[in-house]
Amino acid sequence: MLLIAGGSLIAGAIGRKPAFAEDDAANGTPVAPDRLTAHPPKPMPALSFADAGGAVHTLADYVGKPVILHLWATWCPPCVTELPTLARLAPQLERDGVVVLAVSLDRSGAAKVAPFLARIGVTTLPPYYDPTAATAKALDEEALPVTVLIDRQGREVARRSGPVLWEAPGAEEALRRLLG
Template sequence: MPQRDIRSQLTAPSLCRRTVLIMAGTLIAAPMARKPLRAATATDGPVSPAQILAHAAQILPPLTFADSNGNELDLASFRGQPAILHLWATWCGPCVTELPALAALAPKLRQDGIAVIPVALDHRGPEKVPPFLARLNLSTFTSFYDTRAGTAAALEEPTLPLTLFLNREAQEIARHPGPVRWDDPGAEASIRHLLA
């Protein structure tokens, strides 16, 4: 009798159901696999803001990050103004190289009504990033944090730095994986033109 029970469980419909469930689990898990983050290489830039081209507006997946108090924010918090979302990390050489120029340009862009949203992807963000910025004499440059690097995963982009240019509806209109020469002559005008 027990043998009959085992054989009845191995019938074709039962095997098909198991196979379908296993395959479905594999398909569901596959998109969740993350590409490891990497710093841009010499072939990834840097580029002038004038070289970054706009594309048709694209709705972004939900992206969340935290401020220094641990309050969670998303791009909807910046809706109504054009914005630059800039993903970076303290361990990323090209990020560190370009950060002072972005920090110097950020106040001018804010005066133009453009939000600058730097998001550090360090897993110990709030404890590591402020002292790091202070060592670079950038303690007034406020960064947000994504300690799980969920923004890069949601964007399916493993290269840092990563810069997205967003319209007033928080839709992506341009993207550049790799460093940007934020201190190029005319950088502010090029960005204003891109986000107009």
């Protein structure tokens, strides 16, 4: 788990229940996408993050396309386990017009994340960075990984604080259903 204190991420335990509904969430057990719970669409906060070249992107840049926003870090064991499986699913989702944004919250940004992705063989996800963790703060999230499903209108329709089994049977179909 992690805490956000004074704008920085620090390792530690948090004293409140994570912000997701699955029974497995409390113990960090990964869930399949078909177990993600949709909720009525709600507005997303303004979010920004940088790409490998330092160009700033905003979530608003992707309105019109369904988006999977995935927050992770190299120092987060569940993130490290989960990210390669999301990377393997991403090309199929992208063929259907779904944008997969994997945003690292590592403070060192590209200097640390790019070599890490190369080392674990993740080549299908363009790296994005938010070394200030402003995205996690804006989403009121304190734990990683976090996945937010965003519809074509730029509204949140589902969220998972904790790992997802991206390679579970029916994952792609469940995500298409959730994203509309």
